[in-house]
Every structure is written in C-alpha cells, then in structure tokens.
Amino acid sequence: xxxxxxxxxxxxxCVGLLCGCGKKTNVDASTVFIDKKGKITSVDVEDLDxxxxxEEELESYIxxxxxxxxxxxxxxxxxxxxxxxxxIAKLQMEYDSCEAYTGFNGIELFHGTVVAAQAEGYDFDMxxxxxxxxxxxxxxxxxxxxxxxxxxxxxxxxxxxxxDVQVPGKILFVSAKDTKVTSKNTVSIIGAGTSEEAGLTxxxxx
Numbered sequence: 001x002x003x004x005x006x007x008x009x010x011x012x013x014c015v016g017l018l019c020g021c022g023k024k025t026n027v028d029a030s031t032v033f034i035d036k037k038g039k040i041t042s043v044d045v046e047d048l049d050x051x052x053x054x055e056e057e058l059e060s061y062i063x064x065x066x067x068x069x070x071x072x073x074x075x076x077x078x079x080x081x082x083x084x085x086x087x088i089a090k091l092q093m094e095y096d097s098c099e100a101y102t103g104f105n106g107i108e109l110f111h112g113t114v115v116a117a118q119a120e121g122y123d124f125d126m127x128x129x130x131x132x133x134x135x136x137x138x139x140x141x142x143x144x145x146x147x148x149x150x151x152x153x154x155x156x157x158x159x160x161x162x163x164d165v166q167v168p169g170k171i172l173f174v175s176a177k178d179t180k181v182t183s184k185n186t187v188s189i190i191g192a193g194t195s196e197e198a199g200l201t202x203x204x205x206x
Contacts, residue, residue, distance in 0.1 A: 029188070031164040032101075034111050034157055040095040048089045055084045062091065069104050076100035107195060108160040111167075114149060114204065117156050124148055124202060127176040131184070138181030139174065148173050148204055157203045161195035164188045169205040 026043075033041040059082045066079045077100055080092035095101040098109045110117060118124070124145050132140030148154075157167050162178075166186045174181060178191035179201060189201050 027164070029164050031166060031186075032109070032159065032161075033166045034098075034168060036168040038097055038111055040098060040101045040109070042093055042095075042101070044091050044093075046089045048084060048087055053084075058082070058084075058089070066093075066104075073100065073103060077104050108158070108200070110156075110158040112155065113152065114154045114156050115152050117158060118149075122156075122158055122200070122202075126200075126202070128173045128202070128204075129176045130173060131171050131181050133181075133184075137179070139176070139179070142176065143173055148202075154204050154206060156205070158200055159189070159203075160198050160200050162189050162191045162193070162198050163195065165201075165203060167203055167205045171203060171205045173202075173204040175201045175203075 028045060030044045030046075031042065033043075035041070062079060062082055066077055069077055076096040078094045080094055082091045083089070093104075095104065098111050101107070101109050110120060110122065112120075114124075126145075128143045128145070128148050130140035130143055131138060154172060155167070155169060157165060159165055164182070164186060168185070170184050171181060171187065174187055177199070178189055180188040180190055182188050185205065187201070187203050189198065191198050
C-alpha cells in the first residue's frame, strides 16, 4: 500500500499537485496565482482513487517534503491546507517567489517586466495573439514579437506547465499555441501531454 501511495505522490509532484490552493479563490482546476509583489499562491486539484491512497499518509508526505525544502532554503514555502473530498484532492501552498515555486515543484516560472525577462534569456520567439472575450478561446488577432516587446513597461509571466495562470493585471497578449483566455487576467494552458512535456507560455499584461 505504502509503495503505491508514494508512486502516486511522485506523479502528483511531476504534474504540480504540490503547488497549492490559493487563499484568493476556490477553483476546480489547478491554478497558479501571481500577485503584484511576485509572491505565488497556487491551487492544485487532482482526482484520486481512494483504493490507492491514504489521506493521512499523503498529507504526512507533503508536510515532510515542505520541511525538507525549508530546512535547505529557508521559510520560502508554506503548506496552507490539504483536503480530499469526494475523491478530489486539493493542496494549498504559498511561495515567497517564482524561484521558490520552481525550486519546490521543478516547474519553470518567471514573473517580471518584459525587459527583465529578456535579460533572463526569454526570447519571446513565438506567435502571439491579443484578447477578445467574444472570440473563440478568448483570443483575438495575431501580433508579432515586435508588437509584444514594444512597451517596456509591460509585465510578463512565463511558465512551462499545463495549468491555469492568473496575473495581477489586464492581459494584453498571450502565446497563441495551447492557450485559452478565460477572463481579463486568467489563461488556461491546454497543451497535450504532461506538464513536463509542455512548452513555454508567455502572458503579457499591463
């Protein structure tokens, strides 16, 4: 039984279940929230089969994993809550920074100005589109890399995962591939395969 539980947890870690359930909202899909100061709150939602897990052992494993991480990296990560209800597991975590989120989950995440992103090596070399709430998947007309980089004051979130992302502002442009704009500040990344197989998604906002 324990071997099966740990195997499930390893899979959950890969897809980002150990990210967190935001203090801001109760969502039905895994979501990363970025606030204006760069702190991260995430809600991770996963269907679990009760035959293959024990809730107390799962929570104990998560708690130990957080303790191990904070012992080496300081109090940059906090487990807020973990619940399992009707076969749905939700884990709430908070992170002091994108670096803490990436270090804990192994999922690449950047947040900052467009200029800072370029300095970090993000090349924005892909197709972009604008936002149109009336259009299919909430996306409007196409924009070039030059259009996206024209305003140095714009902010950007870059993530390598199939997950929902909410940014602290109005979305201006988003990567055209594998995305759906679900509100003025939220994007669903809907690529095929696991988060490990996902490409980078750029979300530019004001």
